Amino acid sequence: MNAPDRYERFVVPEGTKKVSYERDTKIINAASFTVEREDHTIGNILRMQLHRDENVLFAGYKLPHPLQYKIIIRIHTTSQSSPMQAYNQAINDLDKELDYLKNAFEVELAKHSREY
Amino acid sequence: MEGVSYQRFPKIKIREVKDDYAKFELRETDASMANALRRVMIAEVPTVAIDLVEIEVNSSVLNDEFIAHRLGLIPLTSERAMAMRFSRDCDACDGDGQCEFCSVEFHLRAKCMTDETLDVTSKDLISSDHTVVPVDFSDSSGYDSADKKGIIIVKLRRGQELRLRAIARKGIGKDHAKWSPAATVTFMYEPEIHINEDLMESLTLEEKTSWVESSPTKVFDIDASSQQVVVADAEAYTYDDEVLKKAEAMGKPGLVEIYAKEDSFIFTVESTGAIKASQLVLNAIDVLKQKLDAVRLSEDTVEADDQFGELGAHMRGG
Numbered sequence: 001m002n003a004p005d006r007y008e009r010f011v012v013p014e015g016t017k018k019v020s021y022e023r024d025t026k027i028i029n030a031a032s033f034t035v036e037r038e039d040h041t042i043g044n045i046l047r048m049q050l051h052r053d054e055n056v057l058f059a060g061y062k063l064p065h066p067l068q069y070k071i072i073i074r075i076h077t078t079s080q081s082s083p084m085q086a087y088n089q090a091i092n093d094l095d096k097e098l099d100y101l102k103n104a105f106e107v108e109l110a111k112h113s114r115e116y
Numbered sequence: 117m118e119g120v121s122y123q124r125f126p127k128i129k130i131r132e133v134k135d136d137y138a139k140f141e142l143r144e145t146d147a148s149m150a151n152a153l154r155r156v157m158i159a160e161v162p163t164v165a166i167d168l169v170e171i172e173v174n175s176s177v178l179n180d181e182f183i184a185h186r187l188g189l190i191p192l193t194s195e196r197a198m199a200m201r202f203s204r205d206c207d208a209c210d211g212d213g214q215c216e217f218c219s220v221e222f223h224l225r226a227k228c229m230t231d232e233t234l235d236v237t238s239k240d241l242i243s244s245d246h247t248v249v250p251v252d253f254s255d256s257s258g259y260d261s262a263d264k265k266g267i268i269i270v271k272l273r274r275g276q277e278l279r280l281r282a283i284a285r286k287g288i289g290k291d292h293a294k295w296s297p298a299a300t301v302t303f304m305y306e307p308e309i310h311i312n313e314d315l316m317e318s319l320t321l322e323e324k325t326s327w328v329e330s331s332p333t334k335v336f337d338i339d340a341s342s343q344q345v346v347v348a349d350a351e352a353y354t355y356d357d358e359v360l361k362k363a364e365a366m367g368k369p370g371l372v373e374i375y376a377k378e379d380s381f382i383f384t385v386e387s388t389g390a391i392k393a394s395q396l397v398l399n400a401i402d403v404l405k406q407k408l409d410a411v412r413l414s415e416d417t418v419e420a421d422d423q424f425g426e427l428g429a430h431m432r433g434g
């Protein structure tokens with residue numbers, strides 16, 4: 001009866017930002033990113049990619065509530081980097097990894113269709 | 117300002133591909149990537165499915181909404197779905213979702229005129245677009261090609277009739293499972309099995325047999341000539357720990373060590389037929405890339421923070 005509409009899970013409401021950024025007021029080089037209408041799919045790959053960055057001291061994400069369709073990613077870096085830089089770097093690296101993966105899959109697929 | 121790259125270069129090995137089935141190995145990446153791909157294949161790769169039904173006549177035994185629901189679940193060929201528009205962001209038909217860019221129209225007319233029961237199937241759905249039609253399972257591997265029947269929607273007796281118009285739209289599994297192109301998508305960690313040969317040789321043939329048989333799946337075997345225990349099929353292992361418990365119970369802990377390789381995954385992808393299994397994997401990679409692109413920081417967020425930085429420097433007396 002009062003369940004939220006299904007599209008609420010993936011359509012960003014008008015006037016809402018997809019990603020908002022908030023610096024930590026107490027710790028330098030720490031910040032939270034609120035990502036609207038995303039879940040574990042994005043949260044977990046970003047977190048794990050951030051862990052590969054040696055300038056990242058802490059990276060974590062949470063899905064605060066199953067009916068609040070957003071995730072919060074928290075990043076703390078050394079003074080060599082910044083949360084924003086680490087965040088951008090993680091996205092770029094994942095993007096390149098997926099490009100590489102797609103190419104690798106296509107090469108393998110072509111090999112297989114020839115064998116058919 | 118550009119930092120060093122922490123990019124990975126994953127390896128792929130396809131073991132088997134058929135139209136609706138694929139099995140492949142994914143290596144040199146982590147579980148988060150494997151799981152993201154699996155989740156996207158199930159819930160976020162788009163297909164086309166019937167979403168609106170206008171019933172003109174229905175004198176069948178099933179009620180209107182029951183039939184509408186069944187129509188929604190019929191897989192439609194969706195090679196075009198990636199390039200189609202979602203009705204909600206289609207500007208050609210501002211929101212009614214019935215234009216050629218975001219929808220496909222279907223018609224169905226069936227009436228039973230004989231004493232024999234008439235089966236109304238997915239084959240009776242007439243599409244306005246030859247690229248989007250109900251998936252045809254009959255000619256795949258000659259599965260009883262004698263009766264090319266399609267998916268049964270309803271059965272009619274003499275005098276009963278069904279007449280309707282349906283609109284199929286692009287959607288994703290996250291919205292409703294009818295839009296999911298995936299029948300099953302799973303991955304497993306590749307197991308690495310080490311047998312302690314010295315300890316194993318201290319066992320009698322009878323003990324070896326009873327240990328080998330303690331595994332619920334056929335992971336180990338005994339070589340007929342040498343009577344040595346060998347790994348028959350490592351991937352048959354279901355991480356059930358039974359052989360480890362058995363070794364313990366026999367007073368031989370450490371007889372075998374089994375690890376899950378943390379960077380190697382074996383994927384099994386089965387498609388509903390809406391798109392090919394191999395295409396499903398490729399589309400999932402594209403969708404995941406689009407999702408990542410969407411979560412990039414916007415210019416104004418970066419600018420606002422730069423100003424914050426200056427303000428901070430000012431307050432610190434810089």
Ligand SMILES: [Zn+2]
Pocket residue numbers: 203206207208209210213214215216217218219
């Ligand atoms: Zn439209």
